[in-house]
Amino acid sequence: MEVKKFISRSCPVCGENPPSQAEISSEQKAESLGFDVLTQHWNGFFKEKIIFSYARCGNCGLLYCPTFFHADQLTQLYSQMPPNMVEVPQQALRDTQYGYFKFLKKCSPLTGGFIEIGPDIGLFTEHCVREGHFDEYWLFEPNREVKPVLENVVQGHKSHVIHEMTDFSSVPDGAATSAVIIHVMDHLLDPVATLSELRKKLTDDATLMIVTHDESSLLRRIVGWRWPAFCLQHPQIYNFKSTRALLESAGFDILEQHKTVNFFKLSFLLKHAFWAFGFKVKSVPDFGGFTLGLKLGNILTIATPNKQQK
Ligand SMILES: [Zn+2]
Structure with missing residues (x-):
């Protein structure tokens, strides 16, 4: 059986099933990459931009990622982050x-x-x-x-x-x-x-x-x-x-x-x-x-x- 790398979710506001088409995607899509590669992209402002594709809920209009990190991955990612917005005085x-x-x-x-x-x-x-x-x-x-x-x-x-x-x-x-x-x-x-x-x-x-x-x-x-x-x-x-x-x-x-x-x-x-x-x-x-x-x-x-x- 295939192990799922990321979660697949329906609309987090209204629960509607995800739309078939994405509205916003980067050239290289996060959902096609592994967790280890994405960890390196997580903090970087000035590296190649890679995101999970965003799709728009057909019911409530929310723009969200139907595929995303799961909660354990997020905990891991946030725990290695530097403080926010250091460049803004x-x-x-x-x-x-x-x-x-x-x-x-x-x-x-x-x-x-x-x-x-x-x-x-x-x-x-x-x-x-x-x-x-x-x-x-x-x-x-x-x-x-x-x-x-x-x-x-x-x-x-x-x-x-x-x-x-x-x-x-x-x-x-x-x-x-x-x-x-x-x-x-x-x-x-x-x-x-x-x-x-x-x-x-x-x-x-x-x-x-x-x-x-x-x-x-x-x-x-x-x-x-x-x-x-x-x-x-x-x-x-x-x-x-x-x-x-x-x-x-x-x-x-x-x-x-x-x-x-x-x-x-x-x-x-x-x-x-x-x-x-x-x-x-x-x-x-x-x-x-x-x-x-x-x-x-x-x-x-x-x-x-x-x-x-x-
Ligand atoms: Zn919705």
């Missing part, structure tokens, strides 16, 4: 995260319990600590290396840094008034199950804020399969409509959706623009560290637990 990241924070501030009293999934070094969390009045923090972060940094961000507050992404059993049911998930939903193999679990931990009128890449954005249409969010770490990528389908199937009502502004150093953008068009440039001028804000293809969604669906 912190001030640009802070500005981006503060932009997200302003949306949460508008919708939430910033009191009670706070959950963040994937806070990394706490660039979003620090705004909650500084401007909010939360009395307890649960931070779910799989990267053990950032634990001391995160603990420092919430120092002096009742807090828990938990090495986990999908098991929220350490939070009492109904304990959190706000939950924030920035660039995590694209990584999860079963996003509906994760959100449904999270919902149990929220108060009835809680605010859920998620930020995801937007596969319907102009940038993605221009660069096609070379768009950076099409990568080995993203088993699915959302647009406005499929984000809505995801949240509704997990028992949430959408309150607002926005395109968001990301801040980048011009040199960083140029380097990635060259890369996106296939030029492997090592360095570009710094332009005095010039930073600009662009609506580059992210969706921010605010949702609340659906009252009918307990």
